[in-house]
Amino acid sequence: MAEIIREPFRPKPPRAEAAPDCAPGCRVPAATAATCAGEPHATEAVAYDGVLLLGFGGPEGQDDVIPFLRNVTAGRGIPDERLEEVAHHYRHFGGVSPINDQNRALKAALDAELARRGRDIPVYWGNRNWMPYVADALGDAHSAGHRRLLAIATSAxxxxxxxxxYREDLADAVAATGLAGEVEIDKVRQFFDHPGFVTPFVEGIRAGIDALAxxxxTDLAGEVEVLFSTHSIPDADADRSGPPERAFGAGGAYVAQHTAVAAQIMSQLGIDSSWQLVFQSRSGPPQVPWLEPDINDALRELPARGRRAVLIVPLGFVSDHMEVLWDLDTEALETAEELGLVAVRTATPGTHPAYVAGLVDLIEERLAGTPADERPHLTDLGPWYDVCRPGCCENKRLGFQPALAGIAP
Structure with missing residues (x-):
């Protein structure tokens, strides 16, 4: 990979005050003709001329850590002294989060797979919380003459x-660049149950079983617990995840999707090990309820149940970024060692060929306008929506902010 030239820090672009105006008869701002009416799935072929790869972002040196965390917590009034309590995770690794290099590698892999399939569609990468920002990627795409863009968020x-x-990031980017009316932006569906996302986890657990052996x-049913781990979020936000009309109940679509995928993976593996969904990386005031159990609490219960070993599966993550390296590879593995448990952390998708091919499949289904009933999905919850439904995934603290690729609010 070419040497990365680091640019001086620039603040994150401000939040959009409003989404772009919808065209007459359109329910989705800045959308293509295939999605502007707001139907759940786009079944009209669209000649997208660029892809926006949306990442979270991370610091790339010790001096970046606090500015990065200020971006992450913008609007919450958290003093630097408290940010330093989190900063030590990054400082332990030299102030460098691996996430940016991982997204550079993913971008390169997507470029190569698109080229292999004869698709002349460039990929532009931008982050929510660190340079290059989403607005930078959008500006670069526009400067190169691209007007009809398809976004992929690095979250399933x-x-x-x-x-x-991420949909709000797109609205912010359009406002920051002044490109309202000049670009159209759609987004691929959430891909939690796409075979390309699921396959690397199945293979990772198989490799983990071999490592335990x-x-x-070797007694998977009697000695091994499989912990599918994902990022904890506030209970109130989890309950609001997904479209309200689906009425998922406690934990919303977020918990339902993870649970369905975990069950599918265990079914594919055909093993009798006990498993559970656990959570990690919670933050925020202790009086606010977040999804539980924490992975470390779940680990502490295993010896009393006769478990000698654990497979930790980072089901909520697409690559080995900081929440994996610190919260799992450092804290959780230390907890397991203290308890005398044999522990193996399995792989994330990263740039696994099936994952990269799956993301390009998602691009191609939108290029072709593939009907929903012909789209691959491995659970009864999918295929998920191309156009997010009204009231989907509200943030209780902030309410509904301007966003693209969905029907307001």
């Missing part, structure tokens, strides 16, 4: 932070 599930906030653990 439905919630405020993993879906709607090498350490003397």
């Amino acid at each position: 599930y439905s919630s405020y932070s993993s879906c709607r906030q 090498e350490r003397g653990i």
Whole structure:
């Protein structure tokens, strides 16, 4: 990979005050003709001429850590002293989050797979919380003459932070660049149950089982617990994830999607190990309820149940970024060691060929306008929506902010 030239810090662009005006008869701002009417799935072929790869972003040096965390917590009034409590995760790794290099690698892999399929569609990468920002990617795409763009967020599930906030990032980018009326932006569906996302986890667990066997653990049903781990979010936001009319109940679509995918993976593996969905990386005031159990609490219950080993599966994550390296590879593995548990953390998708091919499949289904009943999905919850439904994934604290790729609010 070419040497990365780091540019001086620039503040994150401001929030949009409003979404772009919809065209007459259109219910979705800045949308293509295929999605502007707001139907759940786009079945009209669209000649997209660029792809926006949306990332979370991360610091790339010790001096970046606090400015990055200020971006992440913007609007919450958190003093730098409290940010330093989180900063040590990054400082432990030299102030560098791996997420930017991972997205550079994913972009390169997508470029290569698109070229292999004869698709002349460039990929532009932009972040929510660090340079290059989403507005930078949009500006670069526009400067190169691209006007009809398809966005992919590097998150598979439905919630405020993993879906709607990326849609807000798109609205912010259009406002920051002044490109309202000059670009059309759609977004691919959430891909939690797409085979390309699921396959790397299945293969990772198989490899994890082999690793346990090498350490003397072979009784999967009697000795092994599989912990599917994902990012905790506030209960109130989880309950609001997904469209309200689906009435998922406690945990909303976020918990339902993870649970369905975990069950599908265990079914594919055909093993009898006990498993559960656990959560990690919670933040915020302790009086606010977040999804539980925390992975470390779940680990502490295993010895009393006769478990000797654990497979930790980072089901909520697409790559080995900081929440995986610190919260799982550092804290959770330390907890397991203290408890005398044999622990193996399985792989994330990263640039696994099936994952990269799956993301390009998602692009191609929109290029072709593939009908919903012909789209691959491995659970009864999918295929998820191309156009987010009204009231989807509200943030309780902020309410509904301007967003693209969905029907207001």
